Amino acid sequence: xxxxxxxxxxxxxxxxxxxxxxxxxxxxxxxxxxxxxxxxxxxxxxxxxxxxxxxxxxxxxxxxxxxxxxxxxxxxxxxxxxxxxxxxxxxxxx
Numbered sequence: 836x837x838x839x840x841x842x843x844x845x846x847x848x849x850x851x852x853x854x855x856x857x858x859x860x861x862x863x864x865x866x867x868x869x870x871x872x873x874x875x876x877x878x879x880x881x882x883x884x885x886x887x888x889x890x891x892x893x894x895x896x897x898x899x900x901x902x903x904x905x906x907x908x909x910x911x912x913x914x915x916x917x918x919x920x921x922x923x924x925x926x927x928x929x
Contacts, residue, residue, distance in 0.1 A: 866927035867907065872915070874923055875905070881917035888908050896925070 838854035867873045886901040898904060905912040905924040915923040 869926055869928040871926045876921045880922055883919050885916055885918040
């Protein structure tokens with residue numbers, strides 16, 4: 836089970852996004868486990884049409900997708916899919 840956050844792109848992501856458990860919404864904040872899929876929902880987060888990541892020749896995912904980076908505590912998280920309303924990414928290892 837993954838976690839999700841709602842982010843306003845106008846804030847330029849200057850604040851930390853807090854993840855809420857689907858079992859206890861709007862109550863406690865949780866972090867994402869390494870290698871966990873996370874969904875970031877909001878407005879104007881990326882391109883209108885969805886863009887899906889592809890592995891490079893070395894078997895790695897890109898650190899940005901359609902010009903959209905995702906960061907966890909200063910570490911880049913590979914975005915899997917990005918579009919205007921949501922981003923799917925993989926939480927990095929610390």
